[in-house]
Amino acid sequence: MSTDVRTESLDPVDLTIVNNALLNICREMGVTMMRTAFSPIFNEGLDFSCVLFDRHGNMIGQAEFCPAQLAASLFIVRWTVDELGVDSFEPGDVVLYNDPYRGGAHIPEHSVIRPVFYGEELFGFVANVGHLAEIGGKAVGSFAADATEVFQEGLRIPPVKIVKRDENDMELWQLIMANHRTPRNTWGDLNAQIGSLRVAERSLIRLLDRYGRDFIERAAGQLLDYSERWMRSEIAAIPDGSYEFGQAMEDDGVLAEPVWFHVTVTVDGDGLVVDWTGTDLQVRGPINATYGVTAGAVYNAIFHVTEQNIPKNSGAYRPISIIAPPGSAVNVSYPGPSVGGNTETHPKLADMVVSALAPALPDRVSAAEGGSACNFLFGGFHPKTGEYYANYHLEGGGWGAKSYGDGNDAVIVKNGNCRNTPVEIFETCYPLRVLEYSLMHDSGGSGMHRGGLGTRRHFLVTQGAEVTVNALLDRTKEGFGAWGLEGGGPGGRAAILVKRQGESEFRTFSEAFGSVSASKFTNIVLWSGDEVIIESPGGGGYGDPLMRDRALVEEDVFEGFVSAQAAREVYGWGSPEDG
Amino acid sequence: MGEWETIRRDVWETVVTPCTCCGQVVARRLWRTEVEGEALRFCGPDCEELYRTYVLPRRARLESGGR
Numbered sequence: 001m002s003t004d005v006r007t008e009s010l011d012p013v014d015l016t017i018v019n020n021a022l023l024n025i026c027r028e029m030g031v032t033m034m035r036t037a038f039s040p041i042f043n044e045g046l047d048f049s050c051v052l053f054d055r056h057g058n059m060i061g062q063a064e065f066c067p068a069q070l071a072a073s074l075f076i077v078r079w080t081v082d083e084l085g086v087d088s089f090e091p092g093d094v095v096l097y098n099d100p101y102r103g104g105a106h107i108p109e110h111s112v113i114r115p116v117f118y119g120e121e122l123f124g125f126v127a128n129v130g131h132l133a134e135i136g137g138k139a140v141g142s143f144a145a146d147a148t149e150v151f152q153e154g155l156r157i158p159p160v161k162i163v164k165r166d167e168n169d170m171e172l173w174q175l176i177m178a179n180h181r182t183p184r185n186t187w188g189d190l191n192a193q194i195g196s197l198r199v200a201e202r203s204l205i206r207l208l209d210r211y212g213r214d215f216i217e218r219a220a221g222q223l224l225d226y227s228e229r230w231m232r233s234e235i236a237a238i239p240d241g242s243y244e245f246g247q248a249m250e251d252d253g254v255l256a257e258p259v260w261f262h263v264t265v266t267v268d269g270d271g272l273v274v275d276w277t278g279t280d281l282q283v284r285g286p287i288n289a290t291y292g293v294t295a296g297a298v299y300n301a302i303f304h305v306t307e308q309n310i311p312k313n314s315g316a317y318r319p320i321s322i323i324a325p326p327g328s329a330v331n332v333s334y335p336g337p338s339v340g341g342n343t344e345t346h347p348k349l350a351d352m353v354v355s356a357l358a359p360a361l362p363d364r365v366s367a368a369e370g371g372s373a374c375n376f377l378f379g380g381f382h383p384k385t386g387e388y389y390a391n392y393h394l395e396g397g398g399w400g401a402k403s404y405g406d407g408n409d410a411v412i413v414k415n416g417n418c419r420n421t422p423v424e425i426f427e428t429c430y431p432l433r434v435l436e437y438s439l440m441h442d443s444g445g446s447g448m449h450r451g452g453l454g455t456r457r458h459f460l461v462t463q464g465a466e467v468t469v470n471a472l473l474d475r476t477k478e479g480f481g482a483w484g485l486e487g488g489g490p491g492g493r494a495a496i497l498v499k500r501q502g503e504s505e506f507r508t509f510s511e512a513f514g515s516v517s518a519s520k521f522t523n524i525v526l527w528s529g530d531e532v533i534i535e536s537p538g539g540g541g542y543g544d545p546l547m548r549d550r551a552l553v554e555e556d557v558f559e560g561f562v563s564a565q566a567a568r569e570v571y572g573w574g575s576p577e578d579g
Numbered sequence: 580m581g582e583w584e585t586i587r588r589d590v591w592e593t594v595v596t597p598c599t600c601c602g603q604v605v606a607r608r609l610w611r612t613e614v615e616g617e618a619l620r621f622c623g624p625d626c627e628e629l630y631r632t633y634v635l636p637r638r639a640r641l642e643s644g645g646r
Contacts, residue, residue, distance in 0.1 A: 075604070266633070
């Protein structure tokens with residue numbers, strides 16, 4: 001009896017080798033990108049993601065990049081190929097786009113997609129999604145916290161070929177760069193993205209040469225099915241039922257009113273539906289999430305509560321259905337703004353899904369994280385070089401305590417997986433000096449397991465500089481901190497404060513400049529001698545703080561993570577049983 | 580029984596079409612069908628199935644005061 005070699009199951013060792021090879025091609029793309037990009041947001045912050053797809057639009061490889069971008073790339077590549085038509089791709093083409101209504105997470109994120117041909121035949125696609133630090137629009141850094149429509153957020157690009165058969169379309173390049181404030185960086189950063197695609201194409205062809213196209217396609221297909229089976233078995237272990245959760249964000253940057261979100265997670269056998277019906281209609285300000293953001297948050301959450309070793313390819317996503325009503329705050333419709341949806345809304349949506357599942361998976365969930373990237377964007381003419389600069393600065397916050405341990409301190413929001421820019425790089429590139437960068441005591445939510453700590457960063461505008469700043473934070477108001485679970489307390493709040501030269505006290509930007517929101521504002525000019533403090537939010541706690549191990553409370557006090565007063569008042573430290 | 584319909588857009592139409600059920604963008608082909616007398620557009624037959632087996636029953640439960 002003959003065996004159909006195309007359907008014969010491959011050896012697990014072979015599958016592991018192919019999976020790791022695909023993973024490593026993505027990592028190689030990442031190293032290329034990190035080393036060749038112009039902007040700190042890429043070579044320090046790592047705000048980009050590299051992925052591989054087969055010709056049917058299935059993601060077959062990804063690595064440890066930004067969860068939001070990885071998930072969005074599922075839609076970005078498939079929809080782009082659908083829209084342009086698979087036959088429109090030729091060897092050496094690169095498609096560029098950043099349209100938030102076509103799967104993107106938000107408008108600064110630019111995707112480049114290149115087909116990979118093996119011989120004459122299309123094998124698949126390689127893609128790189130990266131957050132360009134400046135793409136025009138009403139605010140420097142293209143993070144207009146008070147935007148009311150997409151046109152204020154930067155230049156929107158539908159899927160277009162920026163490279164045709166390995167030749168740059170220079171007229172298109174010029175059109176794009178004419179609309180960005182830092183075109184030299186656009187040139188360098190986009191070329192770094194495109195260069196990473198060429199590296200991936202070369203490595204993928206080498207892999208096909210080594211193992212043969214048929215073998216790699218069979219392995220990739222079987223890895224998809226393997227991931228799907230594994231994810232289905234994980235979901236099947238969750239008790240069937242509908243689990244709900246509701247939460248609010250403090251405002252949208254335009255109106256000083258909370259925005260409500262609601263999720264219902266229905267587990268039915270080995271599949272689940274995550275339904276956002278009941279969420280507020282889309283709001284005027286830019287905290288609306290795109291479909292890509294909402295889907296990414298759902299996948300992010302499910303990956304957090306399931307086995308971490310499931311190969312992350314399209315198969316792992318198949319058992320999860322998502323309903324995000326168009327025109328709501330979880331699926332913005334044109335021309336609604338959405339630049340803050342990725343950094344501020346995504347982490348809350350992900351935490352909501354996790355918290356909804358808390359009754360079903362008490363041992364796997366964590367309390368809410370700080371959930372604000374504390375986006376701080378600034379730019380101007382550098383007094384030393386005379387060149388216009390723009391920077392997108394992120395802060396890490398505290399993550400939520402887990403059922404089995406404390407939350408992580410000073411980690412970027414869970415959609416990002418980005419790094420902090422080192423102080424030395426920051427001060428070298430920009431006319432700001434960092435006076436303090438520290439963990440904030442008492443910012444972690446109290447609990448048997450403590451929430452992670454937020455940070456405080458204190459800047460000074462240096463001699464001769466004029467800096468235009470924008471900010472988009474959340475969780476600055478009382479009652480909107482990261483929520484705890486099982487009796488854990490909320491995380492500490494975020495803040496952004498300013499002290500003008502000659503003043504003695506820090507104030508909110510609303511108090512100093514009259515912005516509607518104290519946490520979301522645009523185009524405020526600071527001068528040399530002015531100072532800014534950014535405090536990132538802490539994570540929520542888990543469990544009753546009186547149940548916390550006394551040795552850990554003492555250690556927290558000794559390390560300065562918890563004040564002696566909070567230790568006494570919240571954790572009952574110093575009681576007779578502490579000796 | 581539904582049928583596929585190719586989306587045709589004029590050059591000035593820069594807005595994409597979402598699926599009635601899940602909200603995803605439908606880039607090129609819509610799955611057009613009729614559900615309970617209403618003409619609806621989905622991203623594919625799977626979403627029509629989700630609409631029939633999840634959305635409609637849930638909507639009915641909510642309208643009757645259930646959860």
